[in-house]
Amino acid sequence: MARNNRITLFDLQFASGCTTSPYVWRTKYALAHKGFDIDLVPGGFVGILDRTGGRSDRLPVIVDDDRWVLDSVVIADYLDETYPERPLLFPNPASRAVLRFVDNWIWSTVIDAYFENYIADYHDLSLPGDQPYVRETREKFVGNRPLEVAQAGREDRLPLMPPRFEPLRKLLSETPWIGGDAPDYADFSALGIFLWLASIARTPPFTHDDPMRDWLDRGFDLFGGLGRHPGLNTLFGLQLRPGDPEPFVRNGLGQQVTPTNQGPGAPVEPQR
Numbered sequence: 001m002a003r004n005n006r007i008t009l010f011d012l013q014f015a016s017g018c019t020t021s022p023y024v025w026r027t028k029y030a031l032a033h034k035g036f037d038i039d040l041v042p043g044g045f046v047g048i049l050d051r052t053g054g055r056s057d058r059l060p061v062i063v064d065d066d067r068w069v070l071d072s073v074v075i076a077d078y079l080d081e082t083y084p085e086r087p088l089l090f091p092n093p094a095s096r097a098v099l100r101f102v103d104n105w106i107w108s109t110v111i112d113a114y115f116e117n118y119i120a121d122y123h124d125l126s127l128p129g130d131q132p133y134v135r136e137t138r139e140k141f142v143g144n145r146p147l148e149v150a151q152a153g154r155e156d157r158l159p160l161m162p163p164r165f166e167p168l169r170k171l172l173s174e175t176p177w178i179g180g181d182a183p184d185y186a187d188f189s190a191l192g193i194f195l196w197l198a199s200i201a202r203t204p205p206f207t208h209d210d211p212m213r214d215w216l217d218r219g220f221d222l223f224g225g226l227g228r229h230p231g232l233n234t235l236f237g238l239q240l241r242p243g244d245p246e247p248f249v250r251n252g253l254g255q256q257v258t259p260t261n262q263g264p265g266a267p268v269e270p271q272r
Contacts, residue, residue: 001065001082007031008039008063010051014125016231017042020199022111023072025192025227027060030076030185032223034086044127045134073099076185089185098186102178109164110193116142117158118200120151125200154203159240162206162247169248172215183222191219195227197235204237207247 009031012021019025031038041051049057056070063069069078076089090096115122119138126134135147142150168190177183178190194216197205206212213236220227240247 002036003065004037005035006037006039008041010041010048010059010061011043012048012059013042013044013127014199014231015127016125016229018199018229018231020125020196021059022189022192022196024060025195026185026188027062027072027075028226029188029191029222030072030079030089031062032226033089033183033185033188034079034083044130046127046130089188091179091184095179095184095186098178099189102186102190105167106190106193110197113161113164114197114201114205116150117154117161117205118151118197118202120147121202122200123147125202158203158205158238159244159247162210162238163245165212166249169211172212176218177215183219187219191216191227194235195220195232198227198232201233201235204234206236207238207240208236210236211248 009024009027011019012024014020019028028038043051048059052061052068055061055068058070060072060075061068061070062075064078064082069075079086080089090099119142122138123131123134139145139147139150171178175181178186216235238247
């Protein structure tokens, strides 16, 4: 059991000291949700195996008293099973299904879509000792091109990205959190991916008036501003040019594809 209410978490950081891994971010939120104080072990991409005493070459990893737990979802399960009297990360069976959907959808929508647009920044923001490793490994992700070549032209690509988030905007127009009335692990997972984006996005990916901003601001403010590290970049401020697509549905946020059945003779228009 946690001594003095403290659990150790091995961090994955940029040179600014901010966390970059979305999996470490969601583990930070999970520990805070459970009410634990976190002892962070700082570090970057190089030397993870040494820092963890040979137990893991990937993060997150936690140490609870003398027990080592690897992998973010395994950690979440461990926290709920070991500390069921504290707020649950998975409050009901549906929570896991929502998590799987969120992970699959947001991963492809955010990380796969944005990775190339910030790949050179990703390198430049890394710890100096990590930069050779980051360049070598990440160039393989972008077809063995130089990172600067892969990132070039993002001013044409970035305005195409925000419309992809309409399903999330629709959901958040109807409920304050992905988890419903209160945030759960699905929210923490999604917030972790946006915090990854904030760690690398030197050029903002969303416009100032994006409707997701309310949820993101509330999420970043949770647990005393857990997601407000000074090393993070703002997500808002994308400047659109003439001819760029609308970043989100205006004057109809949350339109339903199929209108609500209001009986015979009712107008068949999407509800707003």
